[in-house]
Amino acid sequence: MKNVLRAVPLALAALFALPAFAADEAPKITEETPYVPSPRIVVDTMLRMADVRAGDFLIDLGSGDGRIIITAAKEYDAQGFGVDYDPRLVRLATENAQKAGVADRARFIDQNVFKTDLGQASVVTIYLLPEYNAVLKPTLLALKPGTRIVSHDYGIADWEPDAASKVQVPEKPVGVEKSSWIYYWMVPAQVQGHWRSRIPAAKSATALEFKLTQHYQKVEGTAKIGASTVAIERPLLKGDLLSFDLSDGKQSLHFEGRISGGQLSGQLLSGGKKLPWRAVRVDAPKD
Numbered sequence: 001m002k003n004v005l006r007a008v009p010l011a012l013a014a015l016f017a018l019p020a021f022a023a024d025e026a027p028k029i030t031e032e033t034p035y036v037p038s039p040r041i042v043v044d045t046m047l048r049m050a051d052v053r054a055g056d057f058l059i060d061l062g063s064g065d066g067r068i069i070i071t072a073a074k075e076y077d078a079q080g081f082g083v084d085y086d087p088r089l090v091r092l093a094t095e096n097a098q099k100a101g102v103a104d105r106a107r108f109i110d111q112n113v114f115k116t117d118l119g120q121a122s123v124v125t126i127y128l129l130p131e132y133n134a135v136l137k138p139t140l141l142a143l144k145p146g147t148r149i150v151s152h153d154y155g156i157a158d159w160e161p162d163a164a165s166k167v168q169v170p171e172k173p174v175g176v177e178k179s180s181w182i183y184y185w186m187v188p189a190q191v192q193g194h195w196r197s198r199i200p201a202a203k204s205a206t207a208l209e210f211k212l213t214q215h216y217q218k219v220e221g222t223a224k225i226g227a228s229t230v231a232i233e234r235p236l237l238k239g240d241l242l243s244f245d246l247s248d249g250k251q252s253l254h255f256e257g258r259i260s261g262g263q264l265s266g267q268l269l270s271g272g273k274k275l276p277w278r279a280v281r282v283d284a285p286k287d
């Protein structure tokens with residue numbers, strides 16, 4: 001059964017107000033996501049948290065009346081498309097984009113969210129039930145590193161968000177609590193594995209090897225500098241940018257690099273000096 005344009009009945013509304021991160025263990029769909037529009041303050045907060053700007057390409061999964069993509073086009077000079085499997089909503093969203101004068105940058109397609117190619121997206125927006133998010137998780141995680149994702153009210157299974165914000169929404173059409181949560185993630189690059197590098201020095205370079213383990217955007221590991229093994233300190237993975245510190249007791253080293261095709265290229269900061277730095281992954285990434 002497809003959704004209706006009217007507000008959802010209360011019983012369904014109560015179901016829609018499940019707490020974030022609930023029902024995320026079994027990734028299968030047992031209940032359809034009804035049409036519930038995101039209130040204006042939520043749309044604004046989603047776009048702000050995703051840091052939407054001109055040049056961004058947004059995809060809204062389950063786009064309803066099109067308000068997220070239309071606002072992004074009108075107020076942030078971005079572009080994108082929304083998909084919805086209710087053709088009446090697709091027509092309404094298309095008319096709304098025409099009325100707002102952004103039909104060239106805000107398009108709407110009658111399509112299932114699970115069949116949608118997200119490859120063009122720099123930002124993905126979601127207001128779907130938690131079990132939808134759980135099914136979408138592998139697809140979202142496989143997006144280009146650095147792609148930003150924002151979700152209204154629900155998490156993405158066990159993938160912890162990078163940021164979360166609660167806004168008061170007195171006009172919220174569903175749920176008992178008149179507030180909404182907005183969650184934000186940045187898709188991390190795959191960095192888990194064994195890396196080999198060198199620490200450049202005036203006389204002779206020191207061999208450096210490090211092993212990273214990764215749980216979504218959280219990274220930890222150890223490094224071997226010459227003969228000593230040390231912990232990787234303050235690892236930070238933001239999209240395809242990885243930084244961390246190492247200290248071998250004598251010197252403190254700060255590494256930062258961009259990951260691309262099994263290589264990390266960037267710089268090493270030590271003792272006020274900046275040196276070019278590179279590392280190569282010597283094993284296949286582990287999932």
Ligand SMILES: C[S@@+](CC[C@H](N)C(=O)[O-])C[C@H]1O[C@@H](n2cnc3c(N)ncnc32)[C@H](O)[C@@H]1O
Pocket residue numbers: 003032033034035036037038039060061062063064065066067068083084085086089111112113114126127128152
């Ligand atoms: C809660 S509404 C969100 C609407 C809009 N994104 C917003 O925030 O205002 C969810 C939308 O997803 C659509 N939807 C649900 N399941 C879908 C699916 N499998 N494929 C495409 N659209 C779907 C519904 O028709 C509905 O319009």
